[in-house]
Amino acid sequence: xxxxxxxxxxxxxxxxxxxxxxxxxxxxxxxxxxxxxxxxxxxxxxxxxxxxxxxxxxxxxxxxxxxxxxxxxxxxxxxxxxxxxxxxxxxxxxxxxxxxxxxxxxxxxxxxxxxxxxxxxxxxxxxxxxxxxxxxxxxxxxxxxxxxxxxxxxxxxxxxxxxxxxxxxxxxxxxxxxxxxxxxxxxxxxxxxxxxxxxxxxxxxxxxxxxxxxxxxxxxxxx
Amino acid sequence: xxxxxxxxxxxxxxxxxxxxxxxxxxxxxxxxxxxxxxxxxxxxxxxxxxxxxxxxxxxxxxxxxxxxxxxxxxxxxxxxxxxxxxxxxxxxxxxxxxxxxxxxxxxxxxxxxxxxxxxxxxxxxxxxxxxxxxxxxxxxxxxxxxxxxxxxxxxxxxxxxxxxxxxxxxxxxxxxxxxxxxxxxxxxxxxxxxxxxxxxxxxxxxxxxxxxxxxxxxxxxxxxxxxxxxxxxxxxxxxxxxxxxxxxxxxxxxxxxxxxxxxxxxxxxxxxxxxxxxxxxxxxxxxxxxxxxxxxxxxxxxxxxxxxxxxxxxxxxxxxxxxxxxxxxxxxxxxxxxxxxxxxxxxxxxxxxxxxxxxxxxxxxxxxxxxxxxxxxxxxxxxxxxxxxxxxxxxxxxxxxxx
Numbered sequence: 001x002x003x004x005x006x007x008x009x010x011x012x013x014x015x016x017x018x019x020x021x022x023x024x025x026x027x028x029x030x031x032x033x034x035x036x037x038x039x040x041x042x043x044x045x046x047x048x049x050x051x052x053x054x055x056x057x058x059x060x061x062x063x064x065x066x067x068x069x070x071x072x073x074x075x076x077x078x079x080x081x082x083x084x085x086x087x088x089x090x091x092x093x094x095x096x097x098x099x100x101x102x103x104x105x106x107x108x109x110x111x112x113x114x115x116x117x118x119x120x121x122x123x124x125x126x127x128x129x130x131x132x133x134x135x136x137x138x139x140x141x142x143x144x145x146x147x148x149x150x151x152x153x154x155x156x157x158x159x160x161x162x163x164x165x166x167x168x169x170x171x172x173x174x175x176x177x178x179x180x181x182x183x184x185x186x187x188x189x190x191x192x193x194x195x196x197x198x199x200x201x202x203x204x205x206x207x208x209x210x211x212x213x214x215x216x217x218x219x220x221x222x223x
Numbered sequence: 224x225x226x227x228x229x230x231x232x233x234x235x236x237x238x239x240x241x242x243x244x245x246x247x248x249x250x251x252x253x254x255x256x257x258x259x260x261x262x263x264x265x266x267x268x269x270x271x272x273x274x275x276x277x278x279x280x281x282x283x284x285x286x287x288x289x290x291x292x293x294x295x296x297x298x299x300x301x302x303x304x305x306x307x308x309x310x311x312x313x314x315x316x317x318x319x320x321x322x323x324x325x326x327x328x329x330x331x332x333x334x335x336x337x338x339x340x341x342x343x344x345x346x347x348x349x350x351x352x353x354x355x356x357x358x359x360x361x362x363x364x365x366x367x368x369x370x371x372x373x374x375x376x377x378x379x380x381x382x383x384x385x386x387x388x389x390x391x392x393x394x395x396x397x398x399x400x401x402x403x404x405x406x407x408x409x410x411x412x413x414x415x416x417x418x419x420x421x422x423x424x425x426x427x428x429x430x431x432x433x434x435x436x437x438x439x440x441x442x443x444x445x446x447x448x449x450x451x452x453x454x455x456x457x458x459x460x461x462x463x464x465x466x467x468x469x470x471x472x473x474x475x476x477x478x479x480x481x482x483x484x485x486x487x488x489x490x491x492x493x494x495x496x497x498x499x500x501x502x503x504x505x506x507x508x509x510x511x512x513x514x515x516x517x518x519x520x521x522x523x524x525x526x527x528x529x530x531x532x533x534x535x536x537x538x539x540x541x542x543x544x545x546x547x548x549x550x551x552x553x554x555x556x557x558x559x560x561x562x563x564x565x566x567x568x569x570x571x572x573x574x575x576x577x578x579x580x581x582x583x584x585x586x587x588x589x590x591x592x593x594x595x596x597x598x599x600x601x602x603x604x605x606x607x608x609x610x611x612x613x614x615x616x617x618x619x620x621x622x623x624x625x626x
Contacts, residue, residue, distance in 0.1 A: 015241055015244075017241065017245070017608060017612055018612075019403060019405075019609060019612040019613060019616055020403065020404040020405075021401060021402065021403055021404070022389065022392060022395040022402040022403065022404050023395075023402075024395050024396065024397050024398065024402060041622065043622040043623075054599075055599065055600055124367065124393060124549075124550070126393070128392035128393060128395065130392060130404060131622065132622075133612075133616060133622055133623075133624065134622070134623045134624065135245075135612055135615065135624045135626055136623065136624065136625050136626065137244060137245070137248075137625070137626040139237070139240070139241070139244070140240060140244070155235075155236070155237060156237055157235070157237040157238055157241060159241070160237070171623070172623075
């Protein structure tokens, strides 16, 4: 393989595991949901907009977030469900800004259709707010060049891919996903870095994302 | 019992590597599980696997059991039913019996663990022994609509724990302690879930005189009213009008469930002499349960209340189409029309069973999705990971923990 694919700094793979913490907070109506979305911790917004990615690997495309699913399924507000599920999450670089967008979508909807406030979910189908507790630790894998990187990527857990693509960018507020950052700054391949960061990770299953990133690397580097 | 590396072909090596990395962070801590029985029921089944796995990963895990007489277990069964929301006549005498046995256990049980992990209400009062160690209360029961007298009695104990763990979001209560959501799991290599040859399946069917050629609907459950075996027979009879099928109701009995025999008799009486209804008492016959599930065309779990409903995970793991009530932890396992069918009534259950029996392709797709969902979320490797994270969270109050 060409020397240009040797990195200045090796890429160290991390993994992220998560535990769900129950808040005891629940909503039966859209107004209650909205009020709680405004005050719950960011780790709860994060949980409800991202948990499907890891838990529903077999569904493609996955239901994008719990808020959208609940307003459609439990309240029958399909139009709002569609608006919430089509929020382009990748455009938001912080949980704070994502939360504001969700609030704005619900408030606008309620302004146009105040009767939506009157709907209640059935007993047992309330929305339960959950927080995501992340545990970050180094996985036993590093890559010194692009070939090694693709090999590790092929076998690393989906939790690790998830961490470097989703968590690093949105929850830890880094400028881009970790893979693109490393490829641009340690390998100097801006083009490949951009191709990876242009993928909309929310529209793939994690396994598809893995395959797509590996395919982009193989195409670029001919390894 | 399988070794941890034997799970690599199922979940992949990196998942097992991650477990080892995590377990290493618990070095030097003793984890002490305490429950009320070593045999029978889902809790004992999980602990009999969880504890050896934790040990194999290098975690010093141990398992102790409290003692109690028949009167104690009759009261705790009443508590169990009351927490599930079914009306019970609970008297002051019941609380006295509970406290009497609890006091004996408080005197006898050594709570030596750095983390004492108490399962279900029976040993909950042991918290009175809390010293400088960490205590977790693990509730395996659906307490979304509990009998308030019993819940308030237990809540005073739970409030002294460091954390509580529930199997479904709807079970959480207003408590002054951290609450976590951890689903239980199945072991894909146990006798109950491992692959079986056609010969073994046929031999089990022959043993119980069940013809293989007629479609089989099965519910595997303890004989417990909350599992609604009577409703299952009603649903079967509605299906039977249109499709010539047979029903298996099979389950074991647990040491801490004195009511089982009575329910079994009621079910036998309701079945009358229908030769297509097979009522089987299978104490600890895991391979037979496995074979019956694999021989079935549809698996039913028509519970009225459900702690989690591991029999649903077992069936989905075998890629079986499942019809199950929308209660407890079941909706976490089944997304309606994606990985099974949810129902709310006898008629709904019968309709769903007919749909599946008449549409084998749809049934196959649901079963395949279900297996994939269980693989991602409800195998013992995920459960081990969650428990280790839970133990670590007791020492890390923050939302993002760097280990």
